[in-house]
Amino acid sequence: MTDILVNSEKLAKQYKIGEVVVNALGGIDFKIETGAFTAFVGPSGSGKSTLLNIIGCLDKPTTGKILVLETDVSGLNRRKAAAFRGENIGFIFQDFNLIPVLSAAENIEYPLIMVQKWPAGRRRRRVSELLEAVDLSAQADNRPDQLSGGQKQRVAVARALAAGPRMVLADEPTANLDSETAGRIISLMRSIRDSFGTTFIFSTHDKRIVDKAEQVFFMEDGLLRQEGAA
Amino acid sequence: MIQILGLASRNLVRYYRRTLLTAGLIVIGVVAVLVFTAMSGSFKDHMIGQITDSMLGHIQIHRQGYVASVESLPLNLNIKPEMANQIDDLLSETEEVVSSAPRLKFAGMFSDFKETTNIRLNGILPEREHRTVPLLADRFIEKAQDDEKPLLTEGGILIPQLLARGMNVSVGDMIVIVATNEEGSVNGRRFTVQGILEAVTGPGGRDGYLHIDDARALLRIEGNEINEIAIRIRNIGNTDNVRETLIRRLAEITGRPESTKKAALEVHTWDQLTPFSNIAAMIDLLDIFVRVLLVGIVMISVMNVMIMAVYERIREIGTIAAIGTPPARILWMFISEGFLIGLMGTLIGTAISLVIIQALNMWQVTFAFGRQVITLAPAIATSDILLIGALVLAISVVGSLQPALKAARMDPIAALRHV
Known part of the structure; x- marks a missing residue:
């Protein structure tokens, strides 16, 4: 039997902009299995990012239910949500979002110090392992402004994986990368999933990700139009 | 962290x-x-x-009520000889006290044989005064006295600068001091001006000085009656503690309560005596x-x-x-x-x-x-x-x-x- 990592029932999110109510999510049901390589695909404003934010405990649904790792994350307060994210979820952002004053190695180490409080020796071993996994051992001491876009995103991938999360949420991870680099990043994430069993959930327009995803949800106007596999 | x-x-x-x-x-x-x-x-x-080293000292002792009426320099609130001796003994036994100077303050008339004006005077024991307020010697504008002898000698008087200028009196001039004693009888004596003192801000900053024995003779006081004792202590930061100690020990001598109103004597620190505080x-x-x-x-x-x-x-x-x-x-x-x-x-x-x-x-x-x-x-x-x-x-x-x-x-x- 396959484990269900994310289970959503009638998940809805409404925003109020002035007097106008926007239905970002219109009551959607879906399930994501553990270890899946899943993509939410759709045009801008289709609700992909809102959905990822709710799965990532950054936002709360207006109605409906969402269980992540069997936890109803819609009921978590700020502090508990932060702890849940730190424990279970890694994030990869479109703009890499590395901390500019820290080196590549220190950026990867950051969640292990500030979120997890790992001991120094264990941290060093983990960082070294991840730098090797993303092929950046030679750039370990470089600051983000000394790295290329692809290298930055590889550091971001390593940072997302640092604390050994059960899933990684990636919001348009290849949007700011050239085609070749984007391809390498996707392959890297897929190989990490294959090696460590980490679940990857993407919001994307990138056909290459869609092609590599095992589970694809097509979204439009806050609704799931179609579920399929590549 | x-x-x-x-x-x-x-x-x-x-x-x-x-x-x-x-x-x-x-x-x-x-x-x-x-x-x-x-x-x-x-x-x-x-x-x-x-202020403390040129006139006030760090602490002063008076009869109860003296400071309240100090402007008139009353002679009916003098400390009697027996009490003055006991206080003297107490102070010499008190470790924190470096020195003390008995004073007999009074008001008088100052005359240079042509003009007359009023003057506030301090009868002092020069050596003890010098030890208690060492900067008094620095206030000399003119001085006749030999440097080895502190301040003044019997028969001499130190007058404030403003008085000397106003009366056109110089060092070496002969003047007359006339004073009324406690009983109301008037007496006069001649003195030689031995020094002119710079005026300083604060109580006593424009006073004249003469030897305490001359003061007693002028006021026809027998025995070592005084009305003020200035005290110099080791550490000026400790004045409040020394004051408390003195109040307690003076109460033992006088047999009167320590409380300010009922005590026979009053003890003030420098800051209670001068507006400079x-x-x-x-x-x-x-x-x-x-x-x-x-x-x-x-x-x-x-x-x-x-x-x-x-x-x-x-x-x-x-x-x-x-x-x-x-x-x-x-x-x-x-x-x-x-x-x-x-x-x-x-x-x-x-x-x-x-x-x-x-x-x-x-x-x-x-x-x-x-x-x-x-x-x-x-x-x-x-x-x-x-x-x-x-x-x-x-x-x-x-x-x-x-x-x-x-x-x-x-x-x-x-x-x-x-x-």
Whole structure:
């Protein structure tokens, strides 16, 4: 039997902009299995990012239910949500979002110090392992402004994986990368999933990700139009 | 915490121009406060020293009610010989007391055979007076006396400068003092002017001096009756404690209660006897005002720089919040930055202040007020340095609290979307 990592029932999110109510999510049901390589695909404003934010405990649904790792994350307060994210979820952002004053190695180490409080020796071993996994051992001491876009995103991938999360949420991870680099990043994430069993959930327009995803949800106007596999 | 401080210090280096500017403002504030405190403290100590060491002494003893009616210099509130001897013995047994000077103060008429005016006079024992108020000797504008003999000899009188100028009297001139004693009989005696004293601010600053035996003869007082005892103690900072001890022990001698109203004798510290204590209090108030300014400088500088830091790093805050950094740790990250700026400003400011204070001591800064020349010897107590440092650090933390709270409470989604 396959484990269900994310289970959503009638998940809805409404925003109020002035007097106008926007239905970002219109009551959607879906399930994501553990270890899946899943993509939410759709045009801008289709609700992909809102959905990822709710799965990532950054936002709360207006109605409906969402269980992540069997936890109803819609009921978590700020502090508990932060702890849940730190424990279970890694994030990869479109703009890499590395901390500019820290080196590549220190950026990867950051969640292990500030979120997890790992001991120094264990941290060093983990960082070294991840730098090797993303092929950046030679750039370990470089600051983000000394790295290329692809290298930055590889550091971001390593940072997302640092604390050994059960899933990684990636919001348009290849949007700011050239085609070749984007391809390498996707392959890297897929190989990490294959090696460590980490679940990857993407919001994307990138056909290459869609092609590599095992589970694809097509979204439009806050609704799931179609579920399929590549 | 070390990691948070490390990250905070890197962020300060990242915006090093702004960090230096803010720390520079704090440095200026710390230097201003420490140097001002050192200078004003030196000025205050000098002025207090002038007053206590040239006329008042540190503590004075009188009969009950004497100070309240001191303007009329009453002779009916004299301390009788037996009591004066007992007090003398008590003071010589009191370890904190360096010396004491009995005085017989009275009002008289001063005549140079052509004109007459009034004068306030102190009958003194010159050697004991010199030991108790050593700077009295420095007030001589003109002096006939041999330097080896302190102040004056019997038959001589020291008169204040204004009187000498007004009456056109010089050292060596013969004058007459006429005084009325307690019984109302009038007596007069001739004296030779042995010195002219510079007038100083405060009670007794325009008094004349003569030998106590001459005073008693003029007032037809038998025995060593006095009406004031000036006391010099080892440590001026200890006057209140010595006063309390004396009140207690004097009560044992007189057999009267210690309470102020019922006691036979009254004991006053220098600051209870001179209006300069108000000026000293004003200097202290000014000191507090300068510290309040420092608080303002630090608060505004740190708050400004931290508001900017939060504003410029909204996306970064969103990122660290998204990856699970607890809000409390985000709060500490920003507070640490404010704390480190304050620490840097305090350390550099203190170092510069100590150098300036040392330099001022080497250059011997002097101010002349008439004949009175004040050479400032600025010094700053370790407790003051620690107090100012603690104040700056506390205000730095308080100043960074609001921006830090804003960062800690920031909605990660809004922060990540911020452009």
